Amino acid sequence: MEKPVIIFGAKGIAHPALEIFNSNKVIVYGFLEEEASLHGTEINVVPVLGHPEDDGFLKLIGKKCEAFVAVDDNKYRQFLVKLLNERRKVQPINAIHDRAYISTDASIGHGNFINAQVTVGAGSTVGSHCIFHTGAIIDHTCQVEDFVQVGAGSIVNAGVTLKEGAFVGSGVTIVAGLTIGKNARIGAGSVVISDVKDNETVFGNPAVPIKK
Template identity: 75%
Template structure:
């Protein structure tokens, strides 16, 4: 990546994203964050320049800078990605840790956060703007739609299909062939042995639906 990157968001995964870009010798121009109280501060010697929707800084994106959206909240993450696509006519870049293993036969979209020791197997398909935390395993022929989050140490086994916006907590195991619905949520440490419906929250071993 020749251009420096602006990181939208300065909390949550933002510092980890900065570490990833530093390790790949990519210069971070600065952070943008909606929290005005941290504007003008520094994170590891990189300045929080202003608001995530500040046109004065956003106009640099696509011309002088790339962008990465480092926001954990899925709705706001989707809003910022759409803003960049509509207003700047560009896609956020990927942040991929040097220790991640990605098969040459895997297909990966834009704007993904892939942290240390993540393993992505052969023929895996990952959409855009997903968050894969440390040590997550996405086994061969699994499919992750856009805006999926996978917690640290989770195992998504072969042939699993995960719908858009699904959240998979830390230490989860999803057995082969299971389908996880759009915006479904899986609690930390769960073992998922059957399909999860759209919008459903499950937890436990074996994972069962939590009544709202």
């Protein structure tokens, strides 16, 4: 990658995203962050330049810089992706740690955060703007839709489908062949042995729905 990167967001996964780009010898030009109190600060000598919607910085995207969205919150992440798509006509790039393993027979979209020791197995399809934390395993022939987040050390076994916006906490095990519904949430440490419905929150071993 010849162009430097501007990272959108300066909290949450922004610091590990910087480390990922450093591991791949990609220059990070700076961070853009909505929280004004962080403007003018630095993360590992890389400056927080200003607000993500500042046209002075946005105009650099696509011409002189690439963009990566390092925001954990799905709604704001979607907002920033739409902003880049519509105002700059660009897709955010992937941040893939050099110690992650992506099968040569897997496919991934745009704007994904894939940290160290993550595995994406053969025949799996990953959409765009997903977040895979350290050591997450996406086994073979899984289908992962857009804006999915999988916590550190979680195991998504073969043939699982994670629908758009699904959230899988840290240390979760999902048995093979299940479907986790759109915007479903799985609590940390859970063992999931049956399908999870759209917008449902489950927790436990075995995981059961949490009553609202």
